[in-house]
Amino acid sequence: MAAALAALATLTVGLLVGVWAVLYGVLSFFEVRPATPIAAGITAMTLLTVGYLEYRQVETIERIADARPVDREAEPALYEIATRVAAQLDVPAPTIAISDREAPEALAVGFRPESVHLVLSRGTLDALDDAAELEAVVAHELAHVKNRDAMVMTVVSLPVVLADGLGSRLAAVENPGWTAIVVVPLAAVATLVWTVGKAITARLSRVRERAADRAAVEGVGSAAALASALRKLDDGIEATPNRDLRDASGVSSLSILPLEPEELEKVMLGPEGDREPSYWWLRTRLYRLERWLFRTHPPTEDRIDRLAASERGA
Structure with a gap:
């Protein structure tokens, strides 16, 4: 984890x-002076604006999961x-939200332990007819709360969020004309940072999942x-149609198991x-490479x- 955090900071x-x-290269080419502080100022303003827009536009996970809070009654x-x-895990009791989707979803949402929502789908509740199994899944999700994984993953995903936001906005530029001398190299930087950052955060996420498994077993005592x-x-998940898995893919990284098909659906x-x-043949291999890198x-x-x-x- 320390190595991943150091790599993401770098x-x-x-x-x-x-x-x-x-930006410095472009300003220097056009002999704009002083290039160094102007480039630094534009860089700071650009990334701060992208970060603000990205986090402002994120929908609540309950909405993405198509879930609604339910009361104790x-x-x-x-x-x-x-x-x-x-x-048992010494965390605040969560609010529970239920999704009507058949894809098996289970996730804990909330930056602070005091505001956590435990989101479960009907597919999960139907599959887990044994109370001990449901308790173990709840323990796994609340172990993420105890380990403050939402906070950790939000912080470490900063370069990925910034690079993705910058790249998507540059990609939306049509017919850039002379501005291509800025757009193309910035897009290359954003793509490289996004790819490397996504791979590192995915590895860190896998570590956090194993840690949540261990904490759940320690909490409920049943591996x-x-x-x-x-x-x-x-x-x-294997029995869920690919179409339904695509609908649930927005919460895949947060759910107890990934909600993406192992293989691409082949439509003749x-x-x-x-x-x-x-x-x-190329598309299937690229998909497997993507799954391997970003699992x-x-x-x-x-x-x-x-x-x-x-x-x-x-």
């Missing part, structure tokens, strides 16, 4: 220096489990229940439906094996 500095260098058993687990829950949820083309999409969760089988080994060693 990457943030690299983004600042990269943007400054492009509507879900007494679920509130009882959440309250008990929260006490077998969590392993069984992960197995059922994984089976539910042509009047007879017998023609393979162009460059399908936010450890492989589910690896997590289950670790939990089984923990149960045997208990």
